[in-house]
Amino acid sequence: MSQLFYDAAPNATRVSPEREADRHYPEKSEAVTLFGTCVVDLFFPEAGLDAIRLLEREGVRVHFPQEQSCCGQPAWTSGYRDEAKAVARKQLDILDRSGLPVVVPSGSCAGMFRHHYPALFADEPDTLKRVEALAERTFELTEFLLKVCKVQLADRGAPSRIALHTSCSARREMNTHLHARELLQQLEGVERVDHDHESECCGFGGTFSVRMPEVSGAMVKDKTRSLMDSGAVEMVTADGGCLMNINGSLEKQKQNFRGRHLASFLWERINGASAGEVA
Amino acid sequence: MSQRIPVTELTPDFRGRAEEALADGQLRENFRVAMDSLMTKRANAFPDADEREGLRELGNRIKAGALSRLPDLLEQLEQKLTENGIKVHWAETIEEANNLVHDIIEARKGSQVVKGKSMVSEEMEMNDYLAERGIECLESDMGEYIVQLDNEKPSHIIMPAIHKNARQVSKLFHDKLGEPETEDVNQLIQIGRRTLRRKFMEADVGVSGVNFAVAETGTLLLVENEGNGRMSTTAPPVHIAVTGIEKVVPNLRDVVPLVSLLTRSALGQPITTYVNLISGPRKPDELDGPEEVHLVLLDNGRTGAFADAQMRQTLNCIRCGACMNHCPVYTRVGGHTYGEVYPGPIGKIITPHMAGLDKVPDHPSASSLCGACGEVCPVKIPIPELLQRLRQENVKDPEQPQQVKGGGAKYSRTERWIWRGWQMLNTRPALYRSFLWAATRFRALAPKKAGPWTENHSAPVPARRSLHDLAARHLDQNGGRPS
Numbered sequence: 148m149s150q151l152f153y154d155a156a157p158n159a160t161r162v163s164p165e166r167e168a169d170r171h172y173p174e175k176s177e178a179v180t181l182f183g184t185c186v187v188d189l190f191f192p193e194a195g196l197d198a199i200r201l202l203e204r205e206g207v208r209v210h211f212p213q214e215q216s217c218c219g220q221p222a223w224t225s226g227y228r229d230e231a232k233a234v235a236r237k238q239l240d241i242l243d244r245s246g247l248p249v250v251v252p253s254g255s256c257a258g259m260f261r262h263h264y265p266a267l268f269a270d271e272p273d274t275l276k277r278v279e280a281l282a283e284r285t286f287e288l289t290e291f292l293l294k295v296c297k298v299q300l301a302d303r304g305a306p307s308r309i310a311l312h313t314s315c316s317a318r319r320e321m322n323t324h325l326h327a328r329e330l331l332q333q334l335e336g337v338e339r340v341d342h343d344h345e346s347e348c349c350g351f352g353g354t355f356s357v358r359m360p361e362v363s364g365a366m367v368k369d370k371t372r373s374l375m376d377s378g379a380v381e382m383v384t385a386d387g388g389c390l391m392n393i394n395g396s397l398e399k400q401k402q403n404f405r406g407r408h409l410a411s412f413l414w415e416r417i418n419g420a421s422a423g424e425v426a
Numbered sequence: 427m428s429q430r431i432p433v434t435e436l437t438p439d440f441r442g443r444a445e446e447a448l449a450d451g452q453l454r455e456n457f458r459v460a461m462d463s464l465m466t467k468r469a470n471a472f473p474d475a476d477e478r479e480g481l482r483e484l485g486n487r488i489k490a491g492a493l494s495r496l497p498d499l500l501e502q503l504e505q506k507l508t509e510n511g512i513k514v515h516w517a518e519t520i521e522e523a524n525n526l527v528h529d530i531i532e533a534r535k536g537s538q539v540v541k542g543k544s545m546v547s548e549e550m551e552m553n554d555y556l557a558e559r560g561i562e563c564l565e566s567d568m569g570e571y572i573v574q575l576d577n578e579k580p581s582h583i584i585m586p587a588i589h590k591n592a593r594q595v596s597k598l599f600h601d602k603l604g605e606p607e608t609e610d611v612n613q614l615i616q617i618g619r620r621t622l623r624r625k626f627m628e629a630d631v632g633v634s635g636v637n638f639a640v641a642e643t644g645t646l647l648l649v650e651n652e653g654n655g656r657m658s659t660t661a662p663p664v665h666i667a668v669t670g671i672e673k674v675v676p677n678l679r680d681v682v683p684l685v686s687l688l689t690r691s692a693l694g695q696p697i698t699t700y701v702n703l704i705s706g707p708r709k710p711d712e713l714d715g716p717e718e719v720h721l722v723l724l725d726n727g728r729t730g731a732f733a734d735a736q737m738r739q740t741l742n743c744i745r746c747g748a749c750m751n752h753c754p755v756y757t758r759v760g761g762h763t764y765g766e767v768y769p770g771p772i773g774k775i776i777t778p779h780m781a782g783l784d785k786v787p788d789h790p791s792a793s794s795l796c797g798a799c800g801e802v803c804p805v806k807i808p809i810p811e812l813l814q815r816l817r818q819e820n821v822k823d824p825e826q827p828q829q830v831k832g833g834g835a836k837y838s839r840t841e842r843w844i845w846r847g848w849q850m851l852n853t854r855p856a857l858y859r860s861f862l863w864a865a866t867r868f869r870a871l872a873p874k875k876a877g878p879w880t881e882n883h884s885a886p887v888p889a890r891r892s893l894h895d896l897a898a899r900h901l902d903q904n905g906g907r908p909s
């Protein structure tokens with residue numbers, strides 16, 4: 148009976164059990180391909196540029212094929228398999244040209260390459276082999292920096308309190324939800340504070356946000372509320388979709404609180420200023 | 427104030443009901459508080475992640491293995507149950523199942539039925555079917571009793587009345603039973619109990635569900651916490667168990683990990699207060715127990731799911747409810763918004779096989795695909811993957827043969843063309859770059875309203891330069907541009 152449960156302790160901050168990533172990481176390569184993602188491309192290009200700078204700082208040459216566009220996820224999650232597949236095939240061709248490791252500044256697009264491309268091409272054995280090779284060499288930015296580059300960050304910023312939002316794809320598909328935390332831990336002046344229902348979805352879900360605006364809107368309202376109540380001065384995230392959703396909602400609510408892409412935040416902290424602005 | 431769902435009529439208006447639920451502050455608080463508590467209980471019940479993952483893997487293998495030889499196991503189950511004196515009945519549809527149950531009651535000239543908690547009987551809408559034929563069917567699970575009293579449907583498969591708080595139950599008992607108002611949970615339970623105890627003794631027939639049907643031994647296993655299941659299955663002279671065909675498992679050994687997964691995932695309990703193993707009617711030398719035991723095995727679309735290798739995984743479900751407890755959508759809109767017997771993530775993947783996808787066309791879309799359900803499912807049903815598959819089935823051309831019952835309900839020529847356009851944009855680099863160029867140069871012209879997006883967000887304004895531009899310039903300067 149429902150009433151029995153009302154005395155139970157509230158679930159202030161539920162974070163998924165911490166799991167050590169079981170992925171095997173290669174030695175750092177000389178060069179990588181950055182897959183920018185369509186959301187970063189159009190709405191947060193400075194975050195993409197900061198990702199490039201962070202990689203270059205580690206001595207990694209960054210390729211940015213100009214033919215790249217979108218990973219295909221919007222059509223895939225909308226049920227338009229053929230259209231998603233055509234776009235995926237195009238990206239696969241482009242990324243296969245150099246065969247370099249692919250670094251993605253977004254958990255959900257990295258998850259698309261690693262987990263959904265194999266499902267899309269399950270019926271094409273030859274393509275599937277290429278897709279599996281792509282999955283094997285795809286890394287979310289935070290895991291590439293932390294696990295492959297073994298980055299060491301020296302903080303030059305003023306003391307700050309921030310909240311970290313981890314995308315569901317980073318958490319559940321990429322298993323990289325702890326990597327961003329570890330990166331932030333390297334920054335001496337940065338205190339990361341938990342927020343209520345931290346592991347809960349921000350409500351974006353791609354086209355879910357426009358197909359079910361009532362439910363999605365309720366979710367992002369709750370997310371922004373818990374972020375603002377956390378005591379943090381800003382939010383950082385390694386996922387462009389969540390960032391667009393959360394910032395768009397905050398702006399609509401006329402709040403001053405904002406989120407930022409983790410790449411821009413890290414670059415600013417280690418340089419003492421944001422270098423991601425357009426000249 | 428809670429939503430009333432017409433018991434017989436389904437409307438496909440998920441969004442309308444969701445909007446109503448979201449505006450109901452009390453309902454949202456009730457769900458949030460309850461789901462938080464259930465999530466915490468589950469997490470505490472699995473302190474060792476390795477043990478949990480090992481057990482989930484085992485649970486998945488047992489269920490998948492059982493399903494892979496479902497016809498054989500069902501045959502064996504029937505044979506063993508029959509040997510044990512349990513009469514087995516097969517029903518393809520809920521009408522057939524209701525008829526069978528009615529016939530058994532009629533043969534005993536029964537007029538009062540007491541029922542333990544059973545989601546399959548909810549699926550059959552057995553209470554209404556029997557009521558229309560002059561037979562009173564009383565729910566004996568406290569939560570089920572409450573929703574029955576208020577003429578509602580369960581809002582959760584484990585906690586049927588989770589959408590109500592103590593004050594609301596108190597008011598209901600006051601209005602319907604004339605009891606003095608009290609918010610003391612123990613007193614409320616005593617009120618319900620007084621009514622129910624009398625009914626157990628008077629009932630002609632007891633109805634229950636089944637958690638696991640064991641083929642090798644012909645045993646029906648039923649877990650519960652209130653003792654009402656044991657009362658319903660032992661006090662009346664006839665016991666009718668109703669269950670879905672997917673509940674069969676090969677042997678008793680399989681039941682041990684499955685029960686552990688079920689009770690820990692559902693309520694965070696190491697085991698339920700009662701675990702009933704029913705292996706036949708009263709024997710001549712026994713003092714109690716029913717004289718007759720029947721099992722009604724219901725299909726109701728399950729063989730449709732079984733026939734599809736991917737969708738078959740839906741039948742792994744052991745009905746723990748963890749997927750809804752962890753679902754950010756369910757938590758916000760509550761179970762009644764789904765307008766179906768099975769709410770939440772599992773409801774979204776199982777209902778299409780029962781009712782048809784065209785009855786619930788919005789359900790596959792009512793998910794951000796966050797994956798919380800799949801993460802906690804004790805038998806590892808890849809729920810997000812199956813939702814994605816249903817989205818594909820939803821937008822198929824309705825003129826074409828369908829793989830899922832009622833597929834093609836969301837087919838839209840316009841939307842198909844929009845995605846074709848999107849495909850063109852994203853497969854032609856020159857076109858895509860022109861689009862970027864235009865969107866960034868003319869960013870001041872970005873529309874202030876962007877459909878449903880701007881209901882919850884400010885209008886999205888493109889950056890001044892795209893990453894394509896910035897990266898090209900940067901890599902040119904740094905000499906790092908690919909050859």
